[in-house]
Amino acid sequence: MHAIVYHGPGQKAWEEVPKPMIEDDTDAIVKVDTVTICGTDLHILKGDVAAVTDGRILGHEAVGTVENVGSGVKNVKVGDRVLVSCITACGACRYCRDGSYGQCIGGGGWILGHKIDGTQAEYVRVPFADTSTYAVPAGVTDEEVLMLADIGPTGYEVGVLNGRVRPGDVVAVVGAGPVGLSAIMGAKLFSPAHVVAIDLADARLEAAKQFGADITVNPAREDAVAIVQGLTEGLGADVAIEAVGVAPTFEQCTTLVRPGGTVANVGVHGGPATLHLEDLWIKNVTITTGLVDTYSTPTLLRLLATHQIDLARFVTHRFAMADFLEAYDTFADAAQTRALKVVLTA
Ligand SMILES: [Zn+2]
Ligand SMILES: [Zn+2]
Helix, strand or coil: CCCEECCCCCEEEEEECCCCCCCCCEEEEEEEEECCCCCHHHHHHHHCCCCCCCCCCCCCEEEEEEECCCCCCCCCCCCCEEEECCCCCCCCHHHHHCCCCCHCCCCECEEEECCECCCCCCCECCCCCCHHEEEEECCCHHHHHHHHHHHHHHHHHHHCCCCCCCCCCEEEEEEEEEEEEHHHHHHCCCCCCCCEEEEECHHHHHHHHCCCCCCCCCCCCCHHHHHHHHCCCCCEEEEEEECCCCCCHHHHHHHEEEEEEEEEEECCCCCCCCCCCHHHHHCEEEECCCCCCCCCCHHHHHHCCCCCCCCCCEEEEEEHHHHHHHHHHHCCHHHHHHCCEEEEEE
């Protein structure tokens, strides 16, 4: 079969590799029908994720068809259409028993395309198949469901739920890439008073409006703190969601939030940020961090199946898997191509 194989910083290839086989009795082998590329894959290709070594197949998001299952798999059957989630769950460890699957210490967590071979391939081995895949509901497309492999639950859990968004809140979302847009979409489920999207790219602010932001701010031209204070009698946002992953945007969130509010960090940070405790110590501010657990995936699948959320809007570009390298170029050059999510089909 063919797969996207990582060969060290800046090096990847769509190349012939052995087809995966069942290794543990809880494995499934899934034929990948639809797959996408994550911003995290670009981080890996920059060399930011040391655990990813030469020869690793990338990718942690897919929808596919079960081709084979191990003898210990109870609920997943050959021929099932399944969502392969970015988080694998052993289902038995302390963290899994608590619903914190992202922190699994029983061999799961974020392993696909990280510690084991991933989904950017014609076939993928999925460990703990019963607790790490989700049946695709009737009446929805593969590419809609694919948006729930990572960005859907990430924006919702780590942004909206960690941020404790409530009806009537003013929610500021810093960064309107796919995960920021997912957080905007998730925040709207709680009927906020305002959703303020903040981004340096006007194309992404336009997308933010389509996903439900009623106010957009480009900090190159406008003062985000002044605009949010103007909406809140000078207090600041109830919830500030960081969806970029650099120090200036995290620090901005701590200036956007009101006393008693919450800063929910979603961004993947590659360096330190300054925590201005000299300002924050007196403000009763809560700061949350997190890797997605995907405990909300069943909820989001129900919202998709009943058309309460529109996930098709995320998909801006489509490719055949044979054109995987072109898809990477398009996704990596989002400023020019306006790519949000690119979808590859077998
Ligand atoms: Zn991802
Ligand atoms: Zn576990």
